[in-house]
Amino acid sequence: MTEAEYEGKAKILMTADRPEEVLVYYKDDATAGNGAKKATIEHKGALNARITERLFTLLAEAGVPTCLLGRRDERTLVCRRLDMIPIEVVLRNVLAGSLARRLGRPEGEVLPFPVVEFYLKDDPLGDPFLNEDHAVALGFATRQECDEMKALARQVNAVLTEFFARRGIRLVDFKLEFGRADGKVLLGDEISPDTCRLWDMKSGEKLDKDRFRRDLGGVGEAYQEVLNRVEG
Secondary structure, three states: OOOEEEEOOOEEEEEOOOOOEEEEEEOOEEEEOOOOEEEEOOOHHHHHHHHHHHHHHHHHHOOOOEOEEEEEEOOEEEEEOOEEEEEEEEEEEEOOHHHHHHHOOOOOOEEEEEEEEEEEOOHHHOOOEEOHHHHHHOOOOOHHHHHHHHHHHHHHHHHHHHHHHOOOEEEEEEEEEEEEEOOEEEEEOOOOOOOEEEEEOOOOOEOOOHHHHOOOOOHHHHHHHHHHHHHO
C-alpha cells in the first residue's frame, strides 16, 4: 500500500516499492499566485502526467538526465527519488509574464538569446529572484550545480523549442526544477502547460496555465490540445 510522503499544489509524492524510487501522482487542482487562487480542472492531472512523460522521454533520448522511470497509471509516474535543489530555473525566449510586468514592456518581444533566471522555491516568500552568487553563498546549490542547471536548461530549450515548433507551438518560457542523485544533477518535477508558456504560432492563442491565471476559460481544452500535438 502506498503512502503519501508530501502533497504539493499540483502533485502528491507517494512511497514506491523501492526506496530509491517515488510515485508522483498528478492532481486536478489548479493554483495561481502561489496558491492564492484555486480551482479544480477535470482531467488536468492525467493530461499533465502524459505530457510530462512524453517530454521527459524525448529529453532523455536527447541526453538530458531526468528522474523519469516509467508510468504506473494515467496520472501516476514512477520517478527516481531526488534530493531536490530549492531553486526554480526559468528560461525565457519571449518577454512575457512577470518579466514583462517588472520591466513595463509589452508581452511578445522575442529576446535576442535565451535568458536563464533563478528563483528560490519558497511560496511564503513569493519565490524571490536569486542570482548565482546568492544561490552559492546561501548554500542552496554549489557553483558547479548552478552551471549544470543553466547548461541543462539551455539544452532542454533547444530540444523543446524545435519539437514544439514542428507542432505549431511557440515555447515562450518555462520553469524547471532539478535534484541530486548519486552525485549527479537530474531534471525533476514536470514539464507541462502548468510550467510552460505555450502559444499557438499562427493565432497566438495561449495554450497554458495563463488561461487559468487570467480567467480566459477553456483551460482543460487548451491542455488537451497540447497533449494532442505532443503525442500526434
